[in-house]
Amino acid sequence: MIAVLLFLLMRPGTVSTDGTVTFENPDYCALKGSSVQFKCLYNYSDVETVSQTSWFKGVIEDGIFQRVNLSLIPSYQNRWEYRGDHQHNCSLALHDLQDNDTGYYFFRFDTNKYGWRSKGSVYLSVTELHAEVKPQRARAGDNVTLNCRTSCHYPNIVWLRDGHLVTKPKFTAKAEDAGYYSCCVEGHKSVQSDPMALAVWYSPLNVSIEVSHGEYLTEGSNVSLTCSSAANPAADAYTWYRSGVSSSNSLLRVGSGQVLTISPVEASHNGLYLCQAQNRLGKSNSTAVLLAVGEEGLSRYTVLKIGVLVIVVLLLPSLVIIWAWRRRRNSRNSASDKETDSHDYENILSITEVKITTPN
Known part of the structure; x- marks a missing residue:
């Protein structure tokens, strides 16, 4: 046993208090709500036997520093656990640590001949994150x-x-x-x-249009287009634009507000519709919705659809080649120059079909 005590005395951070009690670490720091264990060893003569062990907390009462048995402090009820024995281990565990658990702790043991108490102590500091x-x-x-x-x-x-x-x-x-x-x-x-909150402000994203009517419309009916987006702060301005099927590069402003209502639908309303959502940080456009009004509109829509299909077929091989080349270039440069995510969102004009037919 003497050899064990000498071994503990030689360990870094091990403190001997009075020759009978050795604390493995005299200074603990633990989180509020967590658990901590004080490890210690006590020693006595071979002619003695241990009859009782106790842990004490140093408290100030009426201006006087005193050692109070943990079993007598109500706030420690069901939170302390003696993990030692009546041989040489005097370890103590404290659970669900609270702010007022910060302070000095002392150990005492009684034998059949003497009562021993540590002159040194363990200091516990309870902290929060x-x-x-x-x-x-x-x-x-x-x-x-x-x-x-x-x-x-x-x-x-x-x-x-x-x-x-x-x-x-x-x-x-x-x-x-x-x-x-x-x-x-x-x-x-x-x-x-x-928890601490993080608010991220950004200009409108994912701007889209929802059409109120079903797939088939008749001339003279009503239709509403609703614009929505993700934004912080929320989009506070919406602008609607229309372009003719045959001249999609020319945009005409046709309204404002989150909802555009067309009543009644006429042949002159034929064209591509898109909305622009805006907040104080920026603006962004939606994809386009096609209103094909009457037979003339349906014919133009068919021509446009075929034209788009032909363009896609013609451009597809070139796009594949470009994509393969860019992927190969990016893979070569990834080791030395890693690309960061972009927050600029490109508006890609796509066409959503809404058919408006004239009644027979």
Whole structure:
């Protein structure tokens, strides 16, 4: 047993208090809500036998520092656990740590001859994790930094966004990065910091048009086109444009507001319709919706559809070649120059068919 005690005395960080009690670590730092274990060893003469062991907390009562048995402190009820024995192990575990658990702890044991108590102590510091998100309001493309503050040293901090793992504490803000961030120590996900919100501002994305009527319309009926988008802050201005089927490069402004209502539908309404959503950060256009009015409109639509099909067929081989060349070039450069995600969204004109026929 003497050899064991000498071994502990020689270990880095091991402190001998009075020759009878040895604390493995005199200074602990732990998270609020977690558990901690004080490891210690006590020794006595061979002619003695241990009859009782006790742990005490140092408290100040009426201006006087006293040692109070943990079993007599109501706040420690069902939270402390003696993991030692009546031989030489005097380890103590504390669970669900609270702020007022910070302080000094002492050990005492009684034998059939003497009562021994440690002159030295174990000091426990209870701390919390505090998440910082800078800035808390960012525009898409801004740099965001996550910082987890604590008085303890934890090199293995883990970040979560709405409960999902975040791989990097520094990143370029995108729309999908908005949410609530919290930090924890790896392996202790149950003890997390209070969440901190990140708001990401961005111009309208995924602008689209929804048509109120069914697939087949009759001239003289009503039709409403509704524009929607994802944006933060929400889009506060909508502008509608129309172009003729035969001259899609020329756009004519035909209305404003989130909903464009055409009543009644006439042949002059034939053409491509698109909406532009805007907030204070920017604007973006939707894909186009085709209104083919009457027989003339349907004929133009058919010609346009065939023309688009022919163009696609003619351009497809060239597009395949270009795609293969760019993929090969990107694979060569990926090792030295990794591309970052782009937040500029290109509006691609596509055609959604809405047929409007004249009644027989």
